[in-house]
Amino acid sequence: MTLQQPALPATAVATRPARRRDRGRLFQEIGMLAPAVALLTIFLLVPFLLSFWTAMTNQPLVPRPTPVRFIGLTNFLRIFKDDLFWTSLWNVSRFTFWILPVQCGLAFATALLLHQKLPLRNFFRGLFFLPAITSMVVVCVIWGTLFQYPTGPFNQVIGFLSGGDIQPIDWLGDPNWAMFSIVLLSAWQAYGFQMIVYLAGLQGIPDELYDAARIDGANAFQRFWHVTMPGLRPTHVFVLIITTIQAFKLYTQVAILTQGGPRSSTETVVHYMVRAGFEEQKLGYASAVSVILFLIVLVIALVQRQLLRRFDV
Amino acid sequence: MSDLAIPTPHTEAKRERSAIGSLRLVQTGCILVIALVIVSPLFMLLIASLKDDRFQILADMGSFRAFWVSNPTLSNFAEVSNFSGELAYGRYLMNSLFILACTVGAGLIVNSMAGFVLAWGTLRGRALVLSLVIALYVIPQESIIMPLVIMVSRAGMTDTFAVQIVPWVASPLYIFLFYQFFAQLPKELFEAAEMDGASVFRIYRSIFLPLSLPALATVSILMGIESWNQYLWPILVTQTDYARPIAVAIATFFGQDSIYWDRAMAASVLMMIPILALYLAFQRWFVSSFVGSAVKG
Numbered sequence: 061m062t063l064q065q066p067a068l069p070a071t072a073v074a075t076r077p078a079r080r081r082d083r084g085r086l087f088q089e090i091g092m093l094a095p096a097v098a099l100l101t102i103f104l105l106v107p108f109l110l111s112f113w114t115a116m117t118n119q120p121l122v123p124r125p126t127p128v129r130f131i132g133l134t135n136f137l138r139i140f141k142d143d144l145f146w147t148s149l150w151n152v153s154r155f156t157f158w159i160l161p162v163q164c165g166l167a168f169a170t171a172l173l174l175h176q177k178l179p180l181r182n183f184f185r186g187l188f189f190l191p192a193i194t195s196m197v198v199v200c201v202i203w204g205t206l207f208q209y210p211t212g213p214f215n216q217v218i219g220f221l222s223g224g225d226i227q228p229i230d231w232l233g234d235p236n237w238a239m240f241s242i243v244l245l246s247a248w249q250a251y252g253f254q255m256i257v258y259l260a261g262l263q264g265i266p267d268e269l270y271d272a273a274r275i276d277g278a279n280a281f282q283r284f285w286h287v288t289m290p291g292l293r294p295t296h297v298f299v300l301i302i303t304t305i306q307a308f309k310l311y312t313q314v315a316i317l318t319q320g321g322p323r324s325s326t327e328t329v330v331h332y333m334v335r336a337g338f339e340e341q342k343l344g345y346a347s348a349v350s351v352i353l354f355l356i357v358l359v360i361a362l363v364q365r366q367l368l369r370r371f372d373v
Numbered sequence: 374m375s376d377l378a379i380p381t382p383h384t385e386a387k388r389e390r391s392a393i394g395s396l397r398l399v400q401t402g403c404i405l406v407i408a409l410v411i412v413s414p415l416f417m418l419l420i421a422s423l424k425d426d427r428f429q430i431l432a433d434m435g436s437f438r439a440f441w442v443s444n445p446t447l448s449n450f451a452e453v454s455n456f457s458g459e460l461a462y463g464r465y466l467m468n469s470l471f472i473l474a475c476t477v478g479a480g481l482i483v484n485s486m487a488g489f490v491l492a493w494g495t496l497r498g499r500a501l502v503l504s505l506v507i508a509l510y511v512i513p514q515e516s517i518i519m520p521l522v523i524m525v526s527r528a529g530m531t532d533t534f535a536v537q538i539v540p541w542v543a544s545p546l547y548i549f550l551f552y553q554f555f556a557q558l559p560k561e562l563f564e565a566a567e568m569d570g571a572s573v574f575r576i577y578r579s580i581f582l583p584l585s586l587p588a589l590a591t592v593s594i595l596m597g598i599e600s601w602n603q604y605l606w607p608i609l610v611t612q613t614d615y616a617r618p619i620a621v622a623i624a625t626f627f628g629q630d631s632i633y634w635d636r637a638m639a640a641s642v643l644m645m646i647p648i649l650a651l652y653l654a655f656q657r658w659f660v661s662s663f664v665g666s667a668v669k670g
Contacts, residue, residue, distance in 0.1 A: 084572070085495070085572065085573055086495070086496065088572055088573045088574050089490045089494040089495065089496045089573055090496065091574075092486040092487065092489065092490045092494075092573070092574060092577070093486070093487050093490045093491075093494070093496070093502070095483045095486070095487075095543070096483050096484060096486065096487035096543045096548055097487070097502070099483065099539070099540075099542055099543035100506070100509060100543045100545070103517075103521065103539070103540040103541075103543070104509055104512060104517060104543075104545075105509065106520075106524070107517040107518075107519075107520040107521040107524060108509075108512050108516070108517050108520075110520035110523075110524070111516060111517060111519060111520045114519065114520050114523070119523070121522075166407075169403075170404075170407055173400050173403055173404050173407075174404070176397075176400055178397070178400060178401060178404065179401075184404055184408060186656055187408060187411065187412065188407065188408070188411055189652075189656075190411065190412070190415060190649075191411060191415070192598070193594075193598050193648050193649065193652050194415070194645060194648075195601060195602040195604075195620050195623075195644055195645075195648070196602060196604065196620075197602075197604060197620045197621075197623045197624050197641075197644070198418070198623065198641040198644055198645060200624075200627070201418070201623065201626070201634075201637045201638065201641045202414045202415070202417065202418050202641070203414070204627070204632070205417075205421070205430070205431065205434055205634060206414065206434070208431060208434065211431070211432075211434075211435055212431075212434060212435065213434045213435050213439065215435075216434075216435030216436070217435075248410070248411070248414070280392075280396075305513070309513055309515050311515070311604075311605055312604045312605065315604075315605075315624075316624050316627050317627070330515050330605070333515070333519070334605065334609075337519050337522075338609065343519055343522075343523065346519045347519045347520060350515065350516040350517070350518070350519050351516065353513065353515060353516045354512060354513065354516040357511065357513050357516070358511055361511050
């Protein structure tokens with residue numbers, strides 16, 4: 061899982077006074093840098109550039125005797141004409157809309173609580189991170205049982221609390237509920253990361269600011285609103301953007317639990333891409349989807365940079 | 374501005390203190406509720422894995438019996454811990470462990486060396502390489518995966534361990550984390566060693582690396598989680614049991630008409646153990662250093 065979106069480095073490249081540069085030293089430095097540069101070039105830069113090329117061809121998954129043809133923007137035009145693509149985009153937007161308040165809200169609240177001097181707070185910090193180290197596949201096993209219809213735990217609890225008035229919900233099988241169910245389990249799994257980032261943000265606010273506010277007679281709520289919240293602005297931007305990017309890449313839980321169903325209500329962009337590439341074997345088409353995904357992520361990341369710049373001065 | 378109605382510090386402090394007392398109680402209550410939400414699904418997983426009967430597991434789920442097992446048995450674990458044939462989760466677990474060890478091991482070396490040179494080297498163009506690395510960070514794995522599959526299958530790497538390790542060793546994020554960590558160490562450290570005639574690699578190996586335990590721990594945990602939880606990539610590049618990781622194998626439970634929850638639970642517990650051990654081993658450094666380096670605007 062990627063955590064961090066480094067904007068420009070805070071410190072410029074560490075500089076040292078220019079020294080005698082002997083050849084041996086230069087070779088050593090090149091040798092130390094080379095493995096990373098080579099691997100990044102082969103496995104990140106080249107496939108990235110290739111994806112733009114493949115996106116404009118009719119490349120199939122398995123090689124065929126007929127040569128691969130350049131077909132320009134045809135793949136993109138087909139994608140934009142496909143209702144299922146727009147559905148998948150709409151679905152990840154819905155997912156984002158739900159996951160942001162649920163996951164970031166929970167993470168923020170937990171971080172605020174754990175920032176207090178409570179007994180065992182380090183223990184709780186470690187504990188609350190446990191779902192984040194749990195593989196999504198395992199999370200699907202656990203939540204798959206919780207969501208069982210009609211007698212799973214959630215339905216039992218709802219039935220018990222409502223005295224049987226509320227009918228059992230088919231969490232993963234009802235198009236109205238499926239995406240929301242995915243939101244619940246995703247938030248449970250990933251919120252530990254956001255919590256830790258918020259804790260870092262809270263620790264970054266100097267105590268003097270709180271003391272000064274206290275001397276000025278600010279109450280707890282005023283201190284929160286006028287000291288904590290402004291101090292956390294970059295953190296909020298960071299967390300919201302990272303969560304949004306993660307949300308647009310939604311795949312594993314959907315592939316395992318719903319396969320994009322029921323009635324395409326949990327179809328996502330990545331799931332759409334993988335299906336096009338590997339079930340329909342249209343790799344060129346799938347590459348075009350991946351280019352679109354990259355552009356979406358890029359735009360979100362650029363928005364983050366702009367916002368952080370504005371807040372950070 | 375003059376404000377005459379300032380309460381005396383004494384009464385104010387008193388009021389605040391008693392307010393704090395009841396606030397603490399509410400806060401502790403909230404923490405406990407969150408802890409329950411976080412832990413109970415995991416605890417249920419552990420309990421269910423010790424139950425023999427898959428139908429009983431589902432029946433128990435809706436009540437407090439989900440948190441209690443009267444006659445615990447390890448038979449589910451015995452069933453799934455084969456090393457060949459059906460339910461070879463022992464093998465899948467070993468596959469995943471091997472992939473994790475190689476990825477993290479190689480990743481620590483490759484990324485820390487690169488981060489070190491970017492921070493302390495004299496190579497011309499370091500700044501350019503650094504900004505390229507940061508730019509590459511924006512590219513999500515999902516959007517390079519299509520061409521990458523073609524590349525590795527042309528290279529005949531499909532269904533190997535290497536294909537699950539090598540592409541993910543070098544990573545912009547971890548190079549950047551190491552760079553950031555090394556750059557903030559005092560330059561006297563470097564200069565003194567250089568004065569003594571130590572080579573760049575020597576300085577990295579014997580002075581900077583031993584000091585970077587927090588960074589190494591953080592990157593180990595993050596890379597470990599990432600490698601352990603890979604799902605999309607291995608389903609695309611593994612076809613047989615040979616190099617199949619446990620995440621992909623557990624997902625196959627969902628393809629069946631009637632899910633064997635007992636075995637799925639046991640396999641899931643198996644999958645949690647190594648990553649949990651890694652996390653517990655490094656957690657102390659992870660939280661403190663990650664907290665230090667996380668948000669840089």
